[in-house]
Amino acid sequence: MNIGNPQRNFLTADYILFPNEYTKRHMLEDYMMDNIAQSKTIMGGYPRNDVFFNTKRRKTLRKELKLENYKVWAYMPTFRQNARVGTSAKSDAYMLYNLFELDKRMNDNEVMFVNLHPVSRSNVDFDEFIHIKEFPSEIETYDFLNITDCLVTDYSSVFFDYACTGKKIILFTYDKEDYLKDRGMYLSLDDIVYPKVGDFNALLKELRCGKNYDDRDFIKDFIPFESAFSSQKLCDQVILNEDCSLPVDNIHGNGKKNILLYAGNLAPNGVTASLRNLLCVADTDKYNFYISFHQNAAKNYGENLFTFPSDVSYLATVGGFNLTIFDRIIKVLFRFKIIKVGLYMKINGKRVKQNFERDFGFAKFDTFIQFSGYVPDQILKFTQTDKNNVIYVHSDMVQEIKQRGNQRADVLKYAYKRYKHVAAVSEDIVESTLRLGASKENVCVIKNIIAKDTVLAKSKLAPQLDEFTESSVEHEEAMKFITDKSTKKFITVGRFSPEKGHKRLVCAFEEFSKKSTGCKAYYYGRQFIS
Incomplete structure (x- = not known):
């Protein structure tokens, strides 16, 4: 997953110099440049x-x-x-x-x-x-x-x-x-x-x-352009526009539209699962899909890239903002909520745009989707494109702000007015999304995809509790309960946080247990390790 630097180098280049067709083919494929790079390729000897x-x-x-x-x-x-x-x-x-x-x-x-x-x-x-x-x-x-x-x-x-x-x-x-x-x-x-x-x-x-x-065939295949004049020919052709017989070509795509989806830090959570399920049914006949993430933020979860469909590409980003001392002071004040987003963007908006252009400005994308819907820097960054842009809303953000404090109302209000589309994952959260600055014209409902085939396939597997599962009882007792076919079981899956409503479920079970004998409640939780 640590390919952000070479990817950015290729995207920002006017020319990419290759010594042979074999290297050209593999480098463009492995760094996933075929459909998004606007660079030209040039074949020649290495200076x-x-x-x-x-x-x-x-x-x-x-x-x-x-x-x-x-x-x-x-x-x-x-x-x-x-x-x-x-x-x-x-x-x-x-x-x-x-x-x-x-x-x-x-x-x-x-x-x-x-x-x-x-x-x-x-x-x-x-x-x-x-x-x-x-x-x-x-x-x-x-x-x-x-x-x-x-x-x-x-x-x-x-x-x-x-x-x-x-x-x-x-x-x-x-x-x-x-x-x-x-x-x-x-x-x-x-x-x-x-x-x-x-x-x-x-x-x-x-x-x-x-x-x-005899290495003549090897030389013919891999270094056919090398000579004492490689540097001279390259400079004459790309700087002086002289014809030095070095093959130059555009990077040819497949003609499909390119969609970039910012995936957050790729943690094994509901947002990542939702993106995975969406991409499993996405129309790859019409679109090329690229998952984007920041290398440092996602470094502990790189393995999750293997869980996405194989025909989905990805684009890693590296580094942070390039800021003056004054810009940094403003960013710190914004981070600690001393100044609001309006003033922050008035002062540092140029830097936010530069950050976006540094990461994506040289790539051919038709739509930018802020799929995670979290992290102020990333939310604001994707407001800077003049292309189609979308931000997802995965939860009732009003309740998230009230109960968890993991979002900023000022940032969401600023962003929801500037994204062309605000995608709520259910009708239930449209009202709260509108309260945070979205309009009826730009809000749409895009329900999460249920990976039916995956669920059915897993239902046929033997139940198990892996090393990351926490249980309110010993695993042996828990497995005995799970595999007991004589009892009915109700299963809920959700992050263990207030807005998910687990308290209501516990209260409902308490009422149910008063009328039914032999009821037991167990808690199973997934422990995420950062």
């Missing part, structure tokens, strides 16, 4: 690879570094974990073991330069090696890579770039099973032409023999 064709620079640098009489190898392994978690003890141990064993067996005219992720680098003391050194920090990575005679990597895309040199590439995949356990690949390792080795002895043997494979 960073120009240096690989600079033989003069290669000779000069080798001479400056006194490496003219050496076999120079580069090792650029993929980072195994992530920057927040760090490396695992296992991956560190494997890497150090292989480096030490290689170092012991290398000849004096052989040198291996290693480029590690900063987190991994902190675990390696290069002073302990004789023939293994760190990439020099004062030289740009690809500039230095150009002087090497062979690249050793594993699952990194760097070998696509290095293939421009025509020099040997070796894939050192000693931990293939562990690495692939929770990761996927676009290409199978078996389909890649470069030799794969699993231990340092095999690696050293490959390093010391010449290029023993």
Whole structure:
């Protein structure tokens, strides 16, 4: 789910440069750009690879570094974990073991330069090696890579770039099973032409023999445009509008209208369930549906994306408002209800609009739906479009304000007057919605979809209480009651908060129990973990 930054980069770009059709097809599909991006695609060589064709620079640098009489190898392994978690003890141990064993067996005219992720680098003391050194920090990575005679990597895309040199590439995949356990690949390792080795002895043997494979088809398929003039051609074509024979194309959609639905934080609650049920019956023959959420807010509930229909796309947003110090003061005053929404929007309305345009302004959407109906910032943000916009009302907001204080009357009154449609999920809450500023002209009733087929399918399953279910009795006793077919059972499902009316149900059961013997009441609750 952490794709907000690249998605936004693609959406805001005038051109997206791709090195081949394969990469273009998969990147547009995986980042869900096909129908909403207004960028143009351009096929060409990557500017960073120009240096690989600079033989003069290669000779000069080798001479400056006194490496003219050496076999120079580069090792650029993929980072195994992530920057927040760090490396695992296992991956560190494997890497150090292989480096030490290689170092012991290398000849004096052989040198291996290693480029590690900063987190991994902190675990390696290069002073302990004789023939293994760190990439020099004062030289740009690809500039230095150009002087090497062979690249050793594993699952990194760097070998696509290095293939421009025509020099040997070796894939050192000693931990293939562990690495692939929770990761996927676009290409199978078996389909890649470069030799794969699993231990340092095999690696050293490959390093010391010449290029023993034919990668011409690989180069033709994946780097057909690379040359010494990639940067020049790209600049001449996109800046000077000269025809440099680089294929340029629009991103072609399927012709359907694009609908964006803001889903809140994707928590396993009634709003998320309602959206899921709605999308299960939505007309995907006419519309493309995109679920939107803020990455940080939804980080604990990313798994819920797998519960939506597979033909629904999503658009993640990242970051917060870009504000001056004065703007921040106004926002804090608004947050603590010291100033009302009217004054806030008069002062910071420009910033709210900028925030909307930063997230969605470059995407082709026909309708924006604030489906969650909550969170003042998100409610106000979607008032800033000149396209069709809708806000959902999932509950009696007057009672929510009175009993829970989780909404703001001033924000709702401001918003309900500015959305083209205010969608109440039942007739019962239309009156309270009108009291909060909506008009009879823009209020409509869109009832929640009942996932009948899902309910019927689950009714055939054996009852169970999962680890998150809280019960007023022990689970064993609760299961005995649930599975007892001799008794009638009434089940209510709803958030355990005042406006859901559970108190009325309890009082009604009390009256019922006075007239019926053997009645029991149990409470089962779902515990949400943030």
